[in-house]
Amino acid sequence: MRLPFRRRTGLQPGYRELxxxxxxxxxxSSLDRTSHAVYVSPxxxxxxxxxxxxxxxxxxxxxxxxxxxxxERVLAAVAESKRSGSGYQEEYxxxxxxxxxxxVDDTAATVADAxxxxxxxxxxxxxxxxxxxAERRYRVLVEQLPLITYIDSPHTAAEPPLYxxxxxxxxxxxxxxxxxxxxxxxxxxxxxxxxxxxxxxxERARQTGEPLHHEYRFQARDGRTVxxxxxxxxxxxxxxxxxxxxxxxxxxxxxxxxxxxxxRLLQRLQRQNERLRELDRLKDEFIALVSHELRTPLTSxxxxxxxxxxxxxxxxxxxxxxxxxxxxxxxxxxxxEDLLLAAQADADSLHxxxxxxxxxxxxVDCAEASxxxxxxxxxxxxxTVVATPTVRGDExxxxxxxxxxxxxxxxxxxxxxxxxxxxxxxxxAAVVEVADSGMGIPEGEQAELFGRFFRTKRAQREAVxxxxxxxxxxxxxxxxxxxxxxxxxxxxxxTTFRVHLPLAASAAAEPLSxxx
Amino acid sequence: MLxxxxxxxxxLLVGTLxxxxxxxxxxxxxxxxxxxxxxxxxxxxxxxxxGMPPPDGIEVTRTLKADPAxxxxxxxxxxxxAGESRAEEGLAAGASGYLTKPFQSQALxxxxxxxxxxAVPENAA
Numbered sequence: 001m002r003l004p005f006r007r008r009t010g011l012q013p014g015y016r017e018l019x020x021x022x023x024x025x026x027x028x029s030s031l032d033r034t035s036h037a038v039y040v041s042p043x044x045x046x047x048x049x050x051x052x053x054x055x056x057x058x059x060x061x062x063x064x065x066x067x068x069x070x071x072e073r074v075l076a077a078v079a080e081s082k083r084s085g086s087g088y089q090e091e092y093x094x095x096x097x098x099x100x101x102x103x104v105d106d107t108a109a110t111v112a113d114a115x116x117x118x119x120x121x122x123x124x125x126x127x128x129x130x131x132x133x134a135e136r137r138y139r140v141l142v143e144q145l146p147l148i149t150y151i152d153s154p155h156t157a158a159e160p161p162l163y164x165x166x167x168x169x170x171x172x173x174x175x176x177x178x179x180x181x182x183x184x185x186x187x188x189x190x191x192x193x194x195x196x197x198x199x200x201x202x203e204r205a206r207q208t209g210e211p212l213h214h215e216y217r218f219q220a221r222d223g224r225t226v227x228x229x230x231x232x233x234x235x236x237x238x239x240x241x242x243x244x245x246x247x248x249x250x251x252x253x254x255x256x257x258x259x260x261x262x263x264r265l266l267q268r269l270q271r272q273n274e275r276l277r278e279l280d281r282l283k284d285e286f287i288a289l290v291s292h293e294l295r296t297p298l299t300s301x302x303x304x305x306x307x308x309x310x311x312x313x314x315x316x317x318x319x320x321x322x323x324x325x326x327x328x329x330x331x332x333x334x335x336x337e338d339l340l341l342a343a344q345a346d347a348d349s350l351h352x353x354x355x356x357x358x359x360x361x362x363x364v365d366c367a368e369a370s371x372x373x374x375x376x377x378x379x380x381x382x383x384t385v386v387a388t389p390t391v392r393g394d395e396x397x398x399x400x401x402x403x404x405x406x407x408x409x410x411x412x413x414x415x416x417x418x419x420x421x422x423x424x425x426x427x428x429a430a431v432v433e434v435a436d437s438g439m440g441i442p443e444g445e446q447a448e449l450f451g452r453f454f455r456t457k458r459a460q461r462e463a464v465x466x467x468x469x470x471x472x473x474x475x476x477x478x479x480x481x482x483x484x485x486x487x488x489x490x491x492x493x494x495t496t497f498r499v500h501l502p503l504a505a506s507a508a509a510e511p512l513s514x515x516x
Numbered sequence: 517m518l519x520x521x522x523x524x525x526x527x528l529l530v531g532t533l534x535x536x537x538x539x540x541x542x543x544x545x546x547x548x549x550x551x552x553x554x555x556x557x558x559x560x561x562x563x564x565x566x567g568m569p570p571p572d573g574i575e576v577t578r579t580l581k582a583d584p585a586x587x588x589x590x591x592x593x594x595x596x597x598a599g600e601s602r603a604e605e606g607l608a609a610g611a612s613g614y615l616t617k618p619f620q621s622q623a624l625x626x627x628x629x630x631x632x633x634x635a636v637p638e639n640a641a
Contacts, residue, residue, distance in 0.1 A: 291596065292567060307533075
C-alpha cells in the first residue's frame with residue numbers, strides 16, 4: 001500500500017517532475033523508520049544501480065549500501081541528527097549494485113510535522129567521486145614527497161596544525177597524531193637557541209601575511225637535532241583575509257653539516273695562510289740577517305786581500321792582515337756550518353760520532369779557546385771542575401754546544417763582567433753550566449729563546465752580531481744526545497745555561513735518543 | 517773625516533784605506549761616539565755603517581742633517597743588508613750615497629770623490 005506522493009514527501013505534486021529531472025538523487029525518509037525510504041528519485045538508479053523497486057522493498061538497503069568502512073560513522077551521524085532534530089552533511093563511500101565504490105555527498109534537512117516535531121528527512125546524494133579521486137591523487141603525491149607538508153590555522157601559533165603529512169614520522173620520528181593533539185608541540189621542540197627567532201618569524205608572517213622561508217633546528221623523537229628548511233605561505237580567501245597557512249619543511253641536516261665542515265675547513269685554511277705569511281716574514285728576516293752575517297766577514301776578507309795585494313804594507317802589518325782574513329774566514333765557515341746543522345736538525349738527520357767523552361776536559365778546552373775573546377772584551381773567564389763525568393757523545397758536537405753557550409755569554413756580558421764554566425754531576429747526570437753576569441733575558445722573551453732565528457729585541461736593537469741559530473742548535477744537539485738544556489735568567493743580573501747529559505753507564509743502559 | 521763602524525776588522529780596513537789615501541781619520545764604534553766626535557770636530561765627510569749599536573747609521577744621518585753646524589757635511593753609508601730598502605731610507609734621511617758590503621777600495625774612493633770633488637786630502641802627501 002502506497003501513500004500518494006504528497007503524503008509521502010510533504011511536497012506539492014507539481015514539484016515531482018522537477019525533482020525527478022534533477023541530476024541528484026533526492027530522497028525522503030521517516031525519522032521513525034530510519035532505513036526505509038519514503039521516496040527516492042529515479043536518479044538513484046544512475047548513482048547506485050539498484051532498481052527503484054528495491055529501495056521501496058528493502059528496508060535496510062541504505063545501510064547495506066554504505067561502505068562497511070564508513071558505515072559506523074554514517075549511522076552515528078544519522079542517529080545524532082535524529083536525536084537533535086537538525087540536519088547532517090557527510091561524505092562517504094557507497095557500494096553500487098555491481099560492487100563498485102562511489103563517493104557521495106549526503107546532505108539532509110529534517111522537516112517538522114504539523115505539531116512542530118521533526119518527522120522526516122529531505123535530502124539528496126551527489127556523486128563526488130571525481131573530486132575525491134583528485135584529492136586522493138594530490139594526497140598521495142604530497143605524502144610521497146621527501147618532505148613534511150602541513151596546513152595550519154593562520155591565527156595562532158599554539159593551536160596544533162590542521163594537517164601534517166605522515167613523512168614527519170620518517171624525518172623526525174614523531175607521529176602526526178601525537179603532534180596534532182598537543183597544543184604548542186611545534187615550538188616546544190624547536191631547538192632552544194632557535195626558538196625565539198622562529199616564534200618571532202611566525203608572528204611576523206601572521207601579521208604581514210608575507211611568506212616565510214627560514215631554517216632552524218628541531219628535536220627529533222630519538223633526541224637527534226635535525227636542521228629543517230621551512231617555507232610557509234599564508235593563503236588568503238577571496239576577500240583578502242588570511243585563511244590558512246600551508247608549507248613544507250625539508251631535512252637539510254646533511255647540507256648544514258657540510259656547510260659547517262666547509263666553514264671549519266675555511267678557518268683552518270685561513271690559519272694556515274696566516275702561518276704561511278708569518279713564515280714568509282720570518283724567511284725575509286732570515287735572509288736579511290744571513291745576508292748581513294755573510295757580507296760582514298766577506299768585506300774584511302776581500303778588503304784585506306786587496307790591501308795585501310797592493311804590496312804596500314810592511315811585513316808586520318801583512319801578518320796581522322792575514323790573521324784578520326783567517327778570523328773572518330772562520331766566522332764565515334761557522335755560519336755556513338750552523339746553517340747546515342740547523343737544516344740537518346730540521347730533517348732529523350744529525351750524524352753523531354759517538355764515543356766516551358771526558359766532559360770536564362772538553363769544557364776546559366772550550367773555555368781556553370774562548371780566553372782571547374774574553375780578555376779582548378775585558379771579561380773575566382773562569383772554569384771550575386767539580387766532577388769529571390764521562391758521557392757518550394760526539395766530541396765535536398758537544399764542543400759546539402759549549403762554544404755556542406760561551407760565545408753568547410761573552411757577547412751579552414759587558415766589559416768588566418764575568419763568565420763562569422762549571423762541570424759537575426747531579427741526579428745521575430753530567431752537568432755543564434755556563435753562567436754570565438750579562439744583561440739577562442727579559443721574561444717575555446724567555447719562552448722563545450731556543451726558537452730558530454730568534455734574537456732578543458735588545459740584540460737586534462744593539463746590532464749584536466748573530467743570526468739566532470746558536471741556542472736552537474745547542475738544544476737540538478743536546479737532545480740528540482738524550483740530554484736537555486735549560487736556563488735561569490734575571491734581567492740586569494745575568495743568565496746561567498745548564499746542559500744535562502746522561503752519564504756513560506746509564507747512557508749505555510738506555511740508548512741515546514736521536515743518535516742516528 | 518769621520519768613520520763609524522762596529523765591526524773592528526772593517527773599521528780598521530776602511531781606516532787603513534782612508535789613511536793611505538791621505539785622509540785624517542776619526543774612528544768610532546757606535547752611533548753615539550760618532551755624534552760626539554762630529555760635534556767636537558766637524559769632519560769633511562762622514563762614513564757610517566747602517567747596522568751598528570744605536571743610534572744606527574740612518575739615525576745618525578738624520579741627527580747630523582738636523583744640526584745647522586753639520587748639515588752641510590756629506591754622508592756615505594755602508595750596508596750589509598740584503599735589498600736596498602735600508603739604503604734608500606738612508607738616502608731619504610739625507611745621505612749622499614751608499615756602498616753595499618763587500619765593496620772594492622776603488623768603489624769607496626769613487627764614492628768619496630763624487631761627494632767631495634774639491635776635497636784636498638787634509639794631509640796630502
